[in-house]
Amino acid sequence: xxxxxxxxxxxxxxxxxxxxxxxxxxxxxxxxxxxxxxxxxxxxxxxxxxxxxxxxxxxxxxxxxxxxxxxxxxxxxxxxxxxxxxxxxxxxxxxxxxxxxxxxxxxxxxxxxxxxxxxxxxxxxxxxxxxxxxxxxxxxxxxxxxxxxxxxxxxxxxxxxxxxxxxxxxxxxxxxxxxxxxxxxxxxxxxxxxxxxxxxxxxxxxxxxxxxxxxxxxxxxxxxxxxxxxxxxxxxxxxxxxxxxxxxxxxxxxxxxxxxxxxxxxxxxxxxxxxxxxxxxxxxxxxxxxxxxxxxxxxxxxxxxxxxxxxxxxxxxxxxxxxxxxxxxxxxxxxxx
Numbered sequence: 001x002x003x004x005x006x007x008x009x010x011x012x013x014x015x016x017x018x019x020x021x022x023x024x025x026x027x028x029x030x031x032x033x034x035x036x037x038x039x040x041x042x043x044x045x046x047x048x049x050x051x052x053x054x055x056x057x058x059x060x061x062x063x064x065x066x067x068x069x070x071x072x073x074x075x076x077x078x079x080x081x082x083x084x085x086x087x088x089x090x091x092x093x094x095x096x097x098x099x100x101x102x103x104x105x106x107x108x109x110x111x112x113x114x115x116x117x118x119x120x121x122x123x124x125x126x127x128x129x130x131x132x133x134x135x136x137x138x139x140x141x142x143x144x145x146x147x148x149x150x151x152x153x154x155x156x157x158x159x160x161x162x163x164x165x166x167x168x169x170x171x172x173x174x175x176x177x178x179x180x181x182x183x184x185x186x187x188x189x190x191x192x193x194x195x196x197x198x199x200x201x202x203x204x205x206x207x208x209x210x211x212x213x214x215x216x217x218x219x220x221x222x223x224x225x226x227x228x229x230x231x232x233x234x235x236x237x238x239x240x241x242x243x244x245x246x247x248x249x250x251x252x253x254x255x256x257x258x259x260x261x262x263x264x265x266x267x268x269x270x271x272x273x274x275x276x277x278x279x280x281x282x283x284x285x286x287x288x289x290x291x292x293x294x295x296x297x298x299x300x301x302x303x304x305x306x307x308x309x310x311x312x313x314x315x316x317x318x319x320x321x322x323x324x325x326x327x328x329x330x331x332x333x334x335x336x337x
Contacts, residue, residue: 011332022298026080027292033119038063086142086172087112089113143173155185166182166207208245209249233264236260
């Protein structure tokens with residue numbers, strides 16, 4: 001039986017091989033881009049006006065969110081990333097564009113428009129705990145992409161990509177028309193991955209990889225959440241029957257990651273996380289890492305372990321974050337997934 005030291009060495013070697021393989025892969029991200037703002041402060045008393053804390057603000061920060069965070073995760077792995085989203089010409093949009101440029105993400109032509117409002121999520125945190133979240137966004141229809149714009153801006157990028165990643169936050173860009181346009185592109189890579197946000201009528205058929213969380217997987221399968229063990233076989237069979245993804249990976253939080261192929265569960269990988277401060281953005285990290293690995297020809301199991309390691313790093317950070325290649329190497333060298 002292999003010792004823990006041997007297992008750690010093997011994991012570190014696999015992770016290093018994957019990181020070298022994904023570097024330079026060209027990934028096109030399509031999805032709902034947003035700006036994540038954080039208001040940091042302390043609260044020592046309640047308001048006399050209502051039973052709510054009075055927050056004394058100490059600082060404010062902003063990071064890329066939604067599909068933009070997915071793009072940042074890919075860039076942190078060394079991929080060449082293009083992002084097609086919907087960003088306004090407002091100050092928040094200008095800030096998001098600055099962040100993307102600084103993070104090495106190429107914003108696709110047609111992404112910035114005065115016809116849309118930049119989607120903004122503002123989280124108020126006191127002593128590392130989220131007090132509330134404020135959302136600003138336009139109508140879903142305003143973020144839709146016309147067939148003409150899709151063909152003009154997305155098709156050329158798709159033909160040159162090693163993989164396409166669709167990040168759906170149900171804000172309007174990812175809809176049946178967008179998904180159909182993707183599936184009928186004259187030239188696109190085999191790896192088309194999707195992080196879903198289930199809702200009535202949406203058709204996610206025929207993607208290469210789908211990565212729902214537990215609640216999303218149950219919704220996609222048409223099953224109710226019930227106490228007890230996750231119904232893996234029923235969920236995998238139902239999702240495959242409806243949408244036929246090549247690979248299905250369900251993130252189960254503390255329960256790890258469930259891997260499925262052909263509608264049948266094949267493996268469950270224990271969670272890698274050692275400390276959990278904030279799970280926001282962990283799903284972005286999982287699909288980014290898995291897409292990059294699969295685009296590099298890595299098998300499903302190793303791609304999932306790679307993503308599991310990266311996500312374990314991200315949930316140990318507060319706020320929307322990414323896992324860098326150096327952090328992943330260090331984590332793989334110190335623990336067994």
